[in-house]
Amino acid sequence: MTRVLVVDDSHFMRTVITDILEDAGLTVVAQAANGREAVELVADHDPDVVTMDVEMPEMNGIEAVEAIMDHDPVPIMMLSALTTDGADATLEAMEKGAVDFFAKPSGTISTDLSAHAEALVRTVESVAQSDPTAQTISTGQRSTADREGTYVDHPTLVIGASTGGPNVVESILADLPRSADFRVLVVQHMPDQFTGRFAKRLDGRSAYDVREASDGDRIGGGEALIAKGDYHMVVSGYSSGRLRVRLEQSAPVHSVRPAIDVTMESVAETIDDPVTAVVLTGMGSDGAAGVEAIDAIGGQVLAQDEETSAVFGIPGRAIETGCVDGVHPADELVDAVLDTIRDRT
The missing domain is CATH 3.40.50.180 (Methylesterase CheB, C-terminal domain)
Structure with a gap:
């Protein structure tokens, strides 16, 4: 059974994401409201996959991805707003080690996320099967x-x-x-x-x-x-x-x-x-x-x-x-x- 850590600064979004995943038979082992909590909870629970928000207080999603990949590498899926800023941040998070992403359909607080439940679950399960240590690739070693x-x-x-x-x-x-x-x-x-x-x-x-x-x-x-x-x-x-x-x-x-x-x-x-x-x-x-x-x-x-x-x-x-x-x-x-x-x- 896939074990998930849900990270989002919105209590509403954490609840929606958790309900979607648990209704599909996945286990949400913990929730975090910011990146700092996420880093600690990954160490405590060793989840199979993390769903990671981008914009959060104290430590944002990009910083959290980098910290997790440095200390306790696990597959991470970014949850990003469908915006230019969201795209840039998501690509940066993937450079730091996130495996994939899922675009929130209507912004940071997506009240209609449940309509996309099947796609979200499919992406989470796909990322959970990935190897997060395969993400580090060096470029420019040869000119x-x-x-x-x-x-x-x-x-x-x-x-x-x-x-x-x-x-x-x-x-x-x-x-x-x-x-x-x-x-x-x-x-x-x-x-x-x-x-x-x-x-x-x-x-x-x-x-x-x-x-x-x-x-x-x-x-x-x-x-x-x-x-x-x-x-x-x-x-x-x-x-x-x-x-x-x-x-x-x-x-x-x-x-x-x-x-x-x-x-x-x-x-x-x-x-x-x-x-x-x-x-x-x-x-x-x-x-x-x-x-x-x-x-x-x-x-x-x-x-x-x-x-x-x-x-x-x-x-x-x-x-x-x-x-x-x-x-x-x-x-x-x-x-x-x-x-x-x-x-x-």
Whole structure:
């Protein structure tokens, strides 16, 4: 039975979250009204998962995540408002070690959270199964200059990730040398209020020009698009090394939108230059059909290994297809990606 610590400065929200979780059969072992209490209660109760509010008195959620991960690492799920500030704070908390997040549907005090009970419980249970120690990833240990080389023309890199993915995606884009000249497509399961801030964060840390995808966007070498939350990102055209995408709200695939499979399958159907696909940490099987499609056109497929994956669902299901060419720790993925496009003539 999953044991949960609920952390929120609102007594109302603590009660609502506790009722939702206990009605679903989870056990709430304790509640905390601020981050300082949360740190103490984690040490006392050793919960399977913590639901962590962001803005709290005495010690906020980001500070609490850092303290917990330093002393008593447990899986942490952030509960964040659907705002720009909430997105920025949540991404910072994930950098400190939080595994995933759940967006409060109507602000800090979400009176309608019960309407989203099933999704909340599913996310809590997913995070409870994760490995919190897999979240620390070092970037910049090698400069992009160390990775300079001669690469094939017009390569495309498509990355798929879910639970625990933002840190790994960031590490790849931060260390990817501009000289590789990839057209990069990223599908990270994330709500639409967050993907724009995620793209902005990546843009500030990468040599690539990164932005949230818009319908009709075109990119060439050295540019990256992040799939917009609640929209599938489909490659609709490709010519002279430039690709075009469209956004669509067709039915969710694997209960998610954007879906990794949708983007990867469209890449396989449209692009005739070199393609590398990478599947990263996350719950579920999204991406398995996509890597099969990439493999069928002669593309290269890489997967994150189990030891460094917070959740080994997505890479594990991809590996089971028999289409994965290499399995690597998170901090070795950039070099593995570059090896797929080296000009060996």
